[in-house]
Amino acid sequence: MGGIPQTYDRHPSASIHRAIEEERRPLFPFGFGLSYTRFEIGAPQLSTDHIASDGHVRVDVEVTNVGNRAGDEVVQIYVRDEVSSAPRPLLELKAFRRIGLVPGEKKVVTFDLGPDALAFWDRDMHWRVEPGAFSIHAGNSSANLKSARLLITSG
Numbered sequence: 670m671g672g673i674p675q676t677y678d679r680h681p682s683a684s685i686h687r688a689i690e691e692e693r694r695p696l697f698p699f700g701f702g703l704s705y706t707r708f709e710i711g712a713p714q715l716s717t718d719h720i721a722s723d724g725h726v727r728v729d730v731e732v733t734n735v736g737n738r739a740g741d742e743v744v745q746i747y748v749r750d751e752v753s754s755a756p757r758p759l760l761e762l763k764a765f766r767r768i769g770l771v772p773g774e775k776k777v778v779t780f781d782l783g784p785d786a787l788a789f790w791d792r793d794m795h796w797r798v799e800p801g802a803f804s805i806h807a808g809n810s811s812a813n814l815k816s817a818r819l820l821i822t823s824g
Contacts, residue, residue, distance in 0.1 A: 697810075698810045698811045698812035698813070699762075699810060699811040699812075700743065700745050700762075700765075700808075700809065700810035700811055701810045701812075702743060702809070702810075704736075704740045704741070704742070705736070705738045705740055706734055706735075706736030706737065706738040706739070706740035706772070707734075707735050707736040708732055708733065708734055708735065708736070708740070708742040708770070708809065709732070709733045709735050710730060710731075710732050710742070710744060710807060710808055710809055710813075710815065711730060711731035711732070711733075711807075711815065712730075712807065712815035712816065712817060713728045713729070713730050713746070713805050713806070713807040713815065713816065713817045714728070714729040714730070714731075714817070715727070715728055715805065715817050715819060716728075716729075718817075718818065718819060718820060719819070719820040719821070719822060720819065720820075720821055720822070721821070721822055721823070721824025722784065722787075722797075722798040722799070722800060722821055722822065722823055722824050723784055723798070723824055724783070724784075724821075724824065725781055725782065725783040725784075726781075726782050726783075726805075726819060727779060727780070727781055728746060728764075728779070728780040728781075728782060728805060728807070728817075729777050729778070729779050730744050730746075730777065730778045730779075730780070730807040731775060731776070731777050731778075732744055732768060732770065732775070732776055732777075732778060733770070733773075733774070733775040734770035734771060734772055734773060734774050734775075735773075736772060737772055738772060739769065739770065739771045739772065740769070740770065741767055741768065741769045741770075742767070742768060742770065742809055743765055743766070743767045743809060744765065744766050744767075744768065744778045744807060744808075744809065745762060745764075745765045745807070745808055745809065745810070745811070746762070746763050746764040746765065746780050746782070746805065746806070746807055747760040747761060747762055747763065747805075747806040747807075747808075747811065747814065748760075748761050748763045748782070748786060748787060748803055748804070748805060748806070749761070749803065749804040749806065750787075750789070750799070750801065750803055751801060751802040751803060751804060752801045752802060753789070753799055753801065754791060754792065754799060755789070755790075755791055755792050757789055760806065760811055760814075762811075763782060763786040764780045764782070764786070766778050766780070782805070784798050787803060787821065798821060799821070800821050800822055800823045801820070801821060802818060802819070802820055802821075803818070803819045803820075803821060804816045804817075804818060804819075805817050805818075805819050
């Protein structure tokens with residue numbers, strides 16, 4: 670039981686209690702994949718750095734095939750609510766897209782994040798978006814991420 674690794678979407682306090690003294694990491698992070706080529710994934714570029722709680726934000730992520738072969742990459746978008754009234758996971762996978770690139774090719778992958786991607790069930794069991802700071806992360810696994818900050822105002 671003590672050797673069961675934690676997942677990317679664990680509760681923030683999950684690493685406080687340890688059954689045995691060892692690093693609690695999976696052999697491969699969530700979203701990990703092998704390829705015959707290499708990709709570089711840029712930091713997420715937000716269409717705006719603040720939105721109303723009922724608004725949408727466009728997230729652009731630049732992906733480049735820096736290897737010598739054609740290949741596919743899965744670009745993943747994770748969200749973290751920095752301060753919320755109820756505990757939320759450290760990372761929540763909200764979107765992903767698989768793209769194919771030839772060597773040297775560069776593409777911008779676009780995602781739309783709206784209220785459903787930012788909302789959660791509060792303590793009164795209402796599905797809502799709370800105002801505050803969110804981190805928007807992009808990468809090819811839960812362990813290889815770049816981020817941008819989004820502020821949400823009540824609206």
